[in-house]
Amino acid sequence: MSVGGVEPYAFRAPEHERVMAGSPSGKHDGGKAERFKALALPHLDDAYTLARFLLRNASDADDAVQECFLRAFRHFDSQRGPAVKPWLMAILRNVCRAARSGNRPLALAEDSSEVEVKPLWRDADSTAEELLVRQDNSDAMRRLIEQLPDEFREVIVLREINDLSYRDIATVIDTPIGTVMSRLARARTMLRDAWIAVEGKGRST
């Protein structure tokens, strides 16, 4: 399987979804489109949410999600991969990475424990104030998540918002489950520290 490639196919899916996805050919395209709509479109909000967090921009997210669904549809017949949701999310993640890096795969740190944890609010005093003025918890939390480095942001979103299991997250980001666990632990620690920093500032001002 390829990390930088586009569609990872190498995972096993629950039989019911594989059977559905790869039903005998020879039927007209309408049947494929109907199956795709029934199985893939329910994940549109999840996909859009991931794209918003990965790209941090609404119109880029629009483009990425559209590209993701069209790619997914083209490869739907040959989908022998994971269950539909993680499969879509893996495609989307690759589309987003390509969009961010001008088609170069991002160089991710090999071992997340080597990554230096920077205080998230070092240069963001005004943002913190702004957040507190707005008193909007959801918005503040979204901002905090958006400030996490890429490889930590994606595991937080996949787990906390997209509700994927560790196994599915491992499929999407193409790492062993152990890496998912250590990244998630780091990500939550960073997020908690940032959260405490914001709240602390709120109390002292």
Add this chain to the structure above:
Amino acid sequence: MNCDEANILMHALIDGELDAGNARAVEAHVGSCVTCAKQMRDFRDMRRAMGAASLRYRAPEHLRRRIEEKLPAGRTGHASRRAVLQGFSVGAVATALAASGVVAIVMRNDDQRRILGEVVSAHLRSLQGQHLIDVQSSDQHTIKPWFNGRLDVAPPVVDLTAQGFTLIGGRLDYLDAKPAAVIVYRRRVHVINLFCSPSPGEADRGAVMESLQGYNVRHWIENGLDLWAVSDLNADELKEFGQKFEAATRK
């Protein structure tokens, strides 16, 4: 277990991804380490805060339309649930899971998988047969006492009608060869079966969404109760149901 290990594994515990043996080891460490206990409290609180906040985005309508327009036009309507079911076989799912070769330490144990299968089967049985409801009522104060003497514990029965989930009744069912309370809700035409199975001594675990045979299942553990919400409702709305239920029972 040392603090470094506990600091990683406590997340798997919070997420309901740890097997029973490791869960006990983490709990034992956390029980004897003030620092780790505080960490775990923090992370649980944060998870709860994130669950309560609306962090999801809704895909804009124009995006949905653009994607649908680019797909070849087919018959309107959705693939039927029956079509999904026809392609399904329990044995194949088990084989696929076994073949995925995951790290043993973090996998929810086989028991949980088996019970997930049981939950979905019981849900299907309840819809096919006549046994959906033993006690029909939209009043939580009628349903809750009905379980007295039928179960060792009093299941949490909350009326979520105002939140869009209509309480329609309760019944006694069996999970894992043990009696379980089932609280039945309806959302539009969709039935939600909420299985409450006593699991004394089990630590609270955050919700995990699963799907099996085209049905969505939300599983969490709270106050010594294993809770499984199962429905053909879409995952978003079932998650919303779970969150509303949790919020109502914490009041």
